Amino acid sequence: MTINFDKGNGLVPAIVQDAVTQKVLMLGYMNQDAYDKTVESGKVTFYSRTKNRLWTKGEESGNFLELVGIKNDCDNDTLLVQANPIGPTCHKGTDTCWAEDNEQSFGFLSKLESVITDRKNNPSDESYTSSLFKKGINKVAQKVGEEAVEVVIEAKDDNDELFLDESADLLYHYLILLQAKGFTLKDVVKVLEGRN
The missing domain is CATH 3.10.20.810 (Phosphoribosyl-AMP cyclohydrolase)
Structure with missing residues (x-):
């Protein structure tokens, strides 16, 4: 170099x-x-x-x-x-020299996870996400299954917009299911990294 x-x-x-x-x-x-x-x-x-x-x-x-x-x-x-x-990087004992936590972020998906966590921990009657948590794990899992079927159906058609809409719905409901089970994307990524 x-x-x-x-x-x-x-x-x-x-x-x-x-x-x-x-x-x-x-x-x-x-x-x-x-x-x-x-x-x-x-x-x-x-x-x-x-x-x-x-x-x-x-x-x-x-x-x-x-x-x-x-x-x-x-x-x-x-x-x-x-x-x-290996340990904190900054001489002041923080993870970074900008006093930020050195945690893996998935960009917008991490922000979305934060919103889902908030809806779980601070339920609101106006929140669709809160209503799913309130209905329990079976309802959340059922929604993931429904959205997965819709993704498969749209994958066989030629409407890319509908396919992406259903894919977004599936991902959103999957993030809810992860939290309903006490997990986050980081836990799934660890499993994938272990398989790599």
Whole structure:
């Protein structure tokens, strides 16, 4: 990999991202020696601008960043370091240097799960989702079955809009069923990862 260390007086920014959750954990700087040591040791190493020396993240705390991979940007002057963190990344004890929890997110589906959780924990008479939880697991499971059949029927036709609508209904009701059973998407993803 060609890295342009000249632009930054021998240093390039190194953005560290969790290889699993894809969360940005921190930003550090690398010179050629830090890059070489990172690749050789498998532990992310930076050049400390305040200490004027190499430092391996976790050398004092034990909270290492185990290297998964490094990518260069289009200008060859910024690195994206993917790593598996061992413990909190920030020196202040938080998961990230932005005080965010380093949890896997599924984008909009995670937001939807939060809404479903809220409807389960704070039922409302006006909420369709709350009404399903109130009717119990058998009704929720029945709805998933009905939606699955509708997806199969629409898959055999040529109306893509109806197929996608029914697919969305199936996914939504499946998320409700997961929570009715005490699970979330993360639990299903763990099973899939185990099969990979």
